[in-house]
Amino acid sequence: MNPFAKGAEGNKFGRILPAQGGSIFGGTSTSALTAQHQNPFQSKNNKIVEEEDDQDYEETSETEEFDPNDLFTDNQIAIDSLESYVSTVMEYLGFHDWTATTLIAPLLSLDHDHVLCNFLQVENPDIVLDINSSDEIYCEFVAAHISVCYYVAKEEWYKAYSMQMSMVTVFLKEIIQKSKDCNWFLPLLYPLCFDLRRLAKKAQATESNLDEDSTVDYNDDVANQFMNIYRSCVSDNRLTLKESKKVAIFPLTLLLMQSYFESNKMALLKPLIRAIDNLSVSFKARIPLSELVTYNFYLGKKAMFDSDLQTADKSLEYAFKYCPEKYLENKRRILIYWIPVKMFLGEIPLDSVLEDYNLNEFKIIAQGVRDGNIRYLRQGIISNRQFLMKSGVYLMFEKLAQLTYLALFKRLATIIGRPQIKIEMFMHLLKFLGEDIRHIDEVVCVLSNLIAKKKIKGYISKTHNTVVLSKLSPFYE
Structure with missing residues (x-):
């Protein structure tokens, strides 16, 4: 309807x-306007269980040694200790595959129930690094995320925010900027950045409660960090979906839109919208519908404030x-x-x-x-x-007064039933409805605006204080 x-x-x-x-x-949702994203992990009795998932995921990288479809046929994996959590996450990241990273990303997000597990709430986790592994940086990421879980459990929001900011900074400098010919790690980007925004809000609220005169703005710091990542991704000239980091532009745009709306910096949205408009068809085709809903929501809000x-x-x-x-x-x-x-x-x-x-x-x-x-x-x-x-x-509703005046004048014209309407009649009607009208010129101004904006077809005869309407069609559709 x-x-x-x-x-x-x-x-x-x-x-x-x-x-x-x-x-x-139908797929994974990263939208602020939809329900939390679905993932193959559920928490039961402080154990994280990976269950079979019969959904089809888009394969973006292929190797002879690894078939992403195997991820959906493995036996269930119970995670009941810090060691099993680390080994599971590192195993999936070790595939260097978009699908595997998408599946394991929830285990590096504060949205997931693993955050409630006591064995993962460790301030300084003792994780043994494999000196022969090329994924040492990701192991450090896992350790940092466990520390964040600890600070969140203790509600030490500034420490959690600082650690999360360090993770995002390292992700930009050591992974995005240094990994030239691949993008399999990008599914981790959105949960990392989304959690950073939420922790920044918590830290900001705590700071404001402790010091009402505080001028620290964590939202600005977060937005600047997101923009650094955005610039790094948008400057990638690679054209294939398996290599280009431009696939991260859309979710980053959503995060920046949210930050700029909160800080009332909507003028900064124009280049972001232009970049989305200029994306190639192949990149636009892979944008989930949930993200398109969120994007159109913010685009509509901005256009409303711009009077478009x-x-x-x-x-x-x-x-x-x-x-x-x-x-x-x-x-x-x-x-x-x-x-x-x-x-x-x-x-x-x-x-x-x-x-x-x-x-x-x-x-x-x-x-x-x-x-x-x-x-x-x-x-x-x-x-x-x-x-x-x-x-x-x-302010939008405040401006509806003119539309209300138009509706009232239409009713008056219907009652009068002729094209000539005395302005005094409309003035008395406005006064009856509580408008503070002290002179007929104020009513003339109201009617002149409606005529100028092509709401009423006619003219005002100042000599006779009369509105003369078109006989055929006195109002525009």
Whole structure:
């Protein structure tokens, strides 16, 4: 069902959104707007068990010694000690294969239940390094992640953040920049960076509680680090998907979008969007739908703040359409921004939709705009000011007054039934609805703006204080 009705009279809008059929996101999700990503590991009684998974994963590198399909037919592996955890992670990383790295990435993420295992909460893990191994750097990564798990368990957020930042820095300098002809390690990048953002927020909150005058901004440090990684990946000139680091551009763009929105630096998004637009078809084809939903959500938000309503409408519609119904909270977040955009375009949300997605804050506002009741609009904005300001759409709803004036004037024109309407009649109607109108010139200004913006077809006769409407079609569609 289309969640909007068109026009001030509330007629149903004819364009219907396609129905959702089951789960749309079939693969691994790294999106902030979807559920946590699925992985083959589950925690049971403080043991991490690798279970069989019959999904098909895209193979991005091949060797004669290793077939990624074998990963789905191995016997279950129980991880019940620090040693078994390290050996399992290192075994998968040792394949130097995109599929294997994707499977093991959750075990280096704070989203996974292994973080709760007592045997993995060690501040300085004693891990024996194989001096003949070329993967020594990854073994150090595993040790650092275990330390982060320890600090998280102790809620020592600054130490956890500092260790995670060190991991990301080393990943950039020692792996991304030095590994020239491969990209099999990139599935580790998103969980590393995503955890860094969350730990930065925790450290920032702790810092603010201890020192209200603190000027430290961990979000800026994180965004700068993400940009360093982004530049390193976007400058890679290799064209094949098995070698190019440009495959990491899209998830990095999502992380940067989130950081720039939080720090109100949306002007920095323009080059990121341009880079996505210039990606080749082969790179765009491998972007998961879940990431496209997130990207269109942020793209729509930016376009809304830039007053580019057509782009905002298109992007937010895409995000709402392809976000599965089971992610109700995510669809609600999309609607918070899509509703004011649609209202500016003359489409009013249906009450049933506002109820379904728990957006009753918009009810009285929508009713005011639909009926031309400026009092309802003002009351709705004032009573829900905190919610609107927190969501970042307060100013958008403030600007809906003109659309409400238009709806009210349409109702007046219908009642009068002739093309000449005295401006005083409209002024008295506005005063009755609580508007602070002290002079007729204020009403003339309102009507002049509506005519100039091509909402009303007609002109104002100042001599007779009358609005003269077009006889054939007095209002634009």
